Amino acid sequence: MGTSIINKAGVTPVLNKLKELRHKNIYSFHALPISSYGNSDVVGNPRDKLSECLESSVTGELFDNFFFPTGIISESQTLTAKLYKADASFYITGGTSIANQIAITALYEKGQRILVDRNCHQSVHFHTQSIGADVNYLCPDLYTEDGGLSAWSYNHLEQTLLSMQQSGKACDVVILTAQSYEGIIYDIPGVLERLMAAGVSTRRFFIDEAWGSLNYFSDDTQPLTAMNISPLLEKYPDIDIICTHSSHKSLFCLRQASVIHCRGTTTLPRKIETAKYRIHTTSPSYPILASLDAAQAMMTEYGKALAAHSRTLVEKFITGISLINGLGDDAIYRGIFSSQWHIHYDPTKVIVDVSSIGTGAEIKNMLSEEKIYAKRFINNSVVFNFHIGINNEAVSTLLKAFEKISLNKNKENHFESLISDKFIIPYPPGVPLVFPGDIINKELKDKINKFRKAGLLIISA
Ligand SMILES: Cc1ncc(COP(=O)(O)O)c(C=O)c1O
Numbered sequence: 001m002g003t004s005i006i007n008k009a010g011v012t013p014v015l016n017k018l019k020e021l022r023h024k025n026i027y028s029f030h031a032l033p034i035s036s037y038g039n040s041d042v043v044g045n046p047r048d049k050l051s052e053c054l055e056s057s058v059t060g061e062l063f064d065n066f067f068f069p070t071g072i073i074s075e076s077q078t079l080t081a082k083l084y085k086a087d088a089s090f091y092i093t094g095g096t097s098i099a100n101q102i103a104i105t106a107l108y109e110k111g112q113r114i115l116v117d118r119n120c121h122q123s124v125h126f127h128t129q130s131i132g133a134d135v136n137y138l139c140p141d142l143y144t145e146d147g148g149l150s151a152w153s154y155n156h157l158e159q160t161l162l163s164m165q166q167s168g169k170a171c172d173v174v175i176l177t178a179q180s181y182e183g184i185i186y187d188i189p190g191v192l193e194r195l196m197a198a199g200v201s202t203r204r205f206f207i208d209e210a211w212g213s214l215n216y217f218s219d220d221t222q223p224l225t226a227m228n229i230s231p232l233l234e235k236y237p238d239i240d241i242i243c244t245h246s247s248h249k250s251l252f253c254l255r256q257a258s259v260i261h262c263r264g265t266t267t268l269p270r271k272i273e274t275a276k277y278r279i280h281t282t283s284p285s286y287p288i289l290a291s292l293d294a295a296q297a298m299m300t301e302y303g304k305a306l307a308a309h310s311r312t313l314v315e316k317f318i319t320g321i322s323l324i325n326g327l328g329d330d331a332i333y334r335g336i337f338s339s340q341w342h343i344h345y346d347p348t349k350v351i352v353d354v355s356s357i358g359t360g361a362e363i364k365n366m367l368s369e370e371k372i373y374a375k376r377f378i379n380n381s382v383v384f385n386f387h388i389g390i391n392n393e394a395v396s397t398l399l400k401a402f403e404k405i406s407l408n409k410n411k412e413n414h415f416e417s418l419i420s421d422k423f424i425i426p427y428p429p430g431v432p433l434v435f436p437g438d439i440i441n442k443e444l445k446d447k448i449n450k451f452r453k454a455g456l457l458i459i460s461a
Helices: 013-023 072-083 095-107 122-130 154-166 188-197 213-217 230-235 268-279 286-322 360-369 392-413 442-453
Strands: 088-092 113-117 134-138 173-177 184-186 204-208 240-245 258-263 343-345 349-353 381-385 424-427 457-460
Touching: 072 088, 072 258, 072 286, 088 095, 088 268, 095 122, 095 173, 095 204, 095 240, 095 258, 095 268, 113 122, 113 154, 122 173, 134 154, 154 188, 188 230, 213 286, 240 268, 258 268, 286 349, 286 392, 360 381, 360 392, 424 442, 442 457
Parallel strands: 113 134, 113 173, 173 204, 204 240
Antiparallel strands: 088 258, 184 343, 240 258, 349 381, 424 457
């Protein structure tokens, strides 16, 4: 039976849903800091500067040319480049999926060979396939115990590149994802330094740092970032390196705000500019552009303070979890692949092993009833991203939610059987489930709750 939708004036299902979600005041431990409920403890209301509608159709002399800027866009991009120590930076308003396509197009020439980390985002796989590149895959060779997370070892990468060279099919471009959602950070400058010293001939690298923009603002992570390669460029001036940042994932930017940064030979910025012209929509979003500009100003002033505050909140959370009955210190999981010199763990990510109180999926759902949004769970663990939109209040709410869930679990585990002195009757059908004198054990209690949740009337008489 088909359902028919009748068009009526004023029916706005998407708008309604988004408004409803906005009014739910959800703390999002996933992404998009600007969308998480509340103000920043460091900068106040991050939406202040972006609340106006900044759409406009002007270009050229009244504004600037998005693709070949010489005025205000160029000025803002240069400020961003300085902040990230890049030779040049390019604003993208179609998300990092587009930024990745542009980066690959800028580095690749027809007929060349590319080595792609299999853990790369789909945008990399689709684009390398659609340009007809000769793609070799770097398969992960490191796995966590439960198989939920994987990574590549340095030796595996080096051996793969050297054996391609030895077989006369040297790799022209290497594509790696350096910073994963779950918090794995590869030491890119260290890896490149070792590859060069080992005699690897590849000179073009594209590093997807979609989740890593904030990592440029803290001394514990900045040395691991793709743009931090000045000594390497002095030794090997023929290296070209591009990285992409999903600014909306970790800064106060609008969704789809992304930046391409590059370092290397003098022709590289022009190649990126041309690739951007070929691939990007010809109608860039000005509100997104404005948010990228606002983000560079904010990160120049408060970047270090924001990164430091996220770390303070992680400490508060870890201390809080360690005091919760049933969770404790052992529930915090942060040292993934820590025996590998080139793998570090993002201090703003926390994985919580929730097996003592439920499965990852169950806990994620229970948290959403407490106004907490977590997206990723791996078996019995849930990933929390302490991005810059997370404030003290969000962490307290998350800890309270965990306390409540584990208290309920505790009660369930210590449920004492009772002897009923009544009939307990679900209606419909009105047939007693429990008779006076029956023992109500945990299974029976769960069954009664299940009926209640299913909407049945439970009568005790
Ligand atoms: C590693 C990585 N690269 C690229 C992207 C694509 O970013 P966007 O959603 O901005 O297109 C994602 C998205 O999750 C990602 O995780």
